Amino acid sequence: MRGLRALGVLFIMAALVLFFWQNIRAYFTDRVNHQVITSFEQQDKAPEVNPLERWITQTDPEKVTLKKNMLGYLEIPAAGINEPLLKGPATQANLENGVTLVEKDEQLSEQNIAIAGHRVEGAGIRFNYLGRANKGDKVILVTKGGKKVYEIYDSYKVNPSQVSVLNEHPGRPQELTLITCDSYNPDTLLFEERLIVKARIVRGA
Template sequence: MKRLLSYGLIIIGLLIIVYPRASAWLDDRQQEKLMAQWEESADDEEALQEAIDQYDRLSALFAEAESDEDNASATPDAVETEEPTDTPEPSKEPPKLNAIATIRIPSIKVNLPVLEGATQKNMKYAAAHLTETAPIGEVGNAAIAAHRMRAKGKLFNRLNEVKKGDKIVVETKGETYTYVVTGTSIVVPTDVSVLNYNKTDRRLTLITCDPVVDPTHRLIVHAEMA
């Protein structure tokens, strides 16, 4: 009995010695965990804000494309002509651009290169992945924007014809991802909810202007990985 009591007292003594250190270790671990969560949250917020900024800049890019088309369709009387010269100017080569993917929508016969970043240069020739939205094929919401030109079938001109259940195939270097359209919507340019996502689904959001002429809204196609 005395021996058991002695063992009990020894164990209690050890616990008294160890407990503060164990408690401090647990506190440090919790602190590290909270800091990691905070840093991850801050990164998410910064990425989301950058994505929202790019989404906002689309309004200017869409308006610029509309203006370019208006100028291109101007009547000859409204366009100043220059006297011909003996030496023709060399034709301008299009800038060298590197596609990160291609996007195909078989139902509307779309087959476009996808460039990184929604810029005037990129969107003149292709669709553009909004930097800081989820990488294509990964968990999150990958957003791709393109102009809705007036020429039939050019860029995202026919995006309004996409229906629920249609397939969207995005091919990156070495990977092919198939998304299924879950719905479409028309929103005001300030509606950033189209960029929302959770941390389980692999979503794809296509963005263009609406209507084709004098656009005031945005046409959104929502899709999820099959």
């Protein structure tokens, strides 16, 4: 009888974990992000992420050596986004551990800085809530060189093949091109479009 009760409790606990899984994942990802960003600000070698945090968040900060790969962090307060920004290219490892410059040799000094982030359905992490940002909302980019503030001026969807959004426009003010997947098709299990959010610099180093 006690065995059946214990089994019943385990089933209930498992059901609760499954029901709240995305909330749990978002909570622990925020914790890990905070540790990673704090380590960056304090110029520590690596954050102390325990095995449980690593398993729940499906991240491995040890793969992303801070001194080599982390450029800073990106904040969009209106969308609840506060993510480590990593050097390009946009590999799976980078996308699992933060947001990332799209191309391998991309520099933060370029006119059009393209940044990609995963859309993790049901969890408030990475660029999942990027669509909540509106025109006029601020995007804050913090690096070792200081803080820059950008203002969103446009957002739209494109086909994945439309790479012209990455083009440079010499002579124009610096801007960010934020990219994530959009338009999920449950029949094909694929995201069929990309959401593009454009932000123009308003002040910074």
